[in-house]
Amino acid sequence: MNAAVPTVFIVDDDQGVLVALSRLLRASGYETRTYASPQALFEHHEPETPGCLVLDVALPGLSGLELQRALARSGCDRPIVFITGGGDVPTTVQAMKAGAVDFLTKPFADEELLAAVRVAIERDHQSRAARAGLRSIAERLAMLTQREREVLEAVIAGRRNKQIAADLGTVEKTIKVHRARVMKKMGAESVAELVRLAAHGGVGTAEF
């Protein structure tokens, strides 16, 4: 398995369709995993593997829309390309409102599916990058000492070193040292960047 190749998770209760879609996507350079039912996907689900879902709407047991909701509840935002046998407008609207990438009516040409999958995988890539960014900010924030955290909050609130020193009952020189350590630990080159990182990490407010 190549970690750099995105995986397409396909769910369709029709074995013939499942195998055919898997071949088409493999022929186009994707890894694939196939599942005959939403339950099977839910049980062997790999949230850490980058990629998207191709999901039939009319499935026995849990429907495609229910699976979409269940995945969202479990915190999985893997982008979904829905495929359907009939053009059921209310279902389409519901699925798109809940964040589906596209809704394809069977039978569809390879380019339609591949275009939708490309968009879905790009969306997954971006949300993973954003999440990784947030995680890294959270990790950096966790490295700050109690005092450094207080200094950070004061800095992004726009207080000057002298004021912070007075607030915290210490001298300006000590605050400068803390401040330098905060910048280093957060990996920020400027106050502006520090404010941005802190805002993404949920510290202070984003008003600037």
Next chain:
Amino acid sequence: MGGEQCHISIIRDVTEQRRIEREAQEQRQEMTHLTRVAVLGQLSGALAHELNQPLTAILSNAQAAQRFLARESVDLDEVREILGDIVNEDKRAGEVIRRLRALLKRGETQFHPVTVNEVVSEALELARGDLVARNVTVNTRLAPTLPTVRGDRVQLQQVLLNLIVNASEAMNEIKLEDRRLTIATELDGGGEIRISVADGGPGIPAERLETLFQPFFTTKEHGLGLGLPISRSIVTAHGGRLWAESKADGGATFCVTLPNGEQLS
């Protein structure tokens, strides 16, 4: 009369009567055909789905093969496998059309030995897409060895299809997980073949159990009210009975009995 022999001859022209009988028979067949078309109309969405599946598989397989063939090193085994699947999917689509055509064909009633379990399976296969779309779980309890019945396969299929579609529609208002349809076949105490179609819907009030079978009685918004009367006339023409039962704990069961076709003649 004086002991003399005498003959009384009555000559009656029955041409008119025969003509009326023939017309009635033709009308019955026409109605049977029309309701069959109506049932198919209800199922058309599901049937489109049945055709869409093989068509999707064929297209994606063929386009996958084109892409595999465009590569520098071609895996011929894979391409061979794909072509095999394309052939099978095409047969599957052809089979859907064949079944449809058989149902749509208008024709004289033809009585042949018919295996009831096969009729049940074929009707379920035709209704499959509709059942999946309505989230109905199907349980079948088919007796493994049953005598055949003498009958018209397509007409019996139509009766089953009608009962299955009705049962599935009767469960529209109930929770998804309770939408169960149970179809059973058995040899009953009287030596007849019994088919029962049971749903988990709200059941039928006792006073309606018979009115259901009257023409133009319908609870459906778009129903013709002819499905059950025609189903009953088909079953009666086969020497059997069709009736409805409502269970105390909810749900309705429609029962069909047909004479053992191997003990007749």
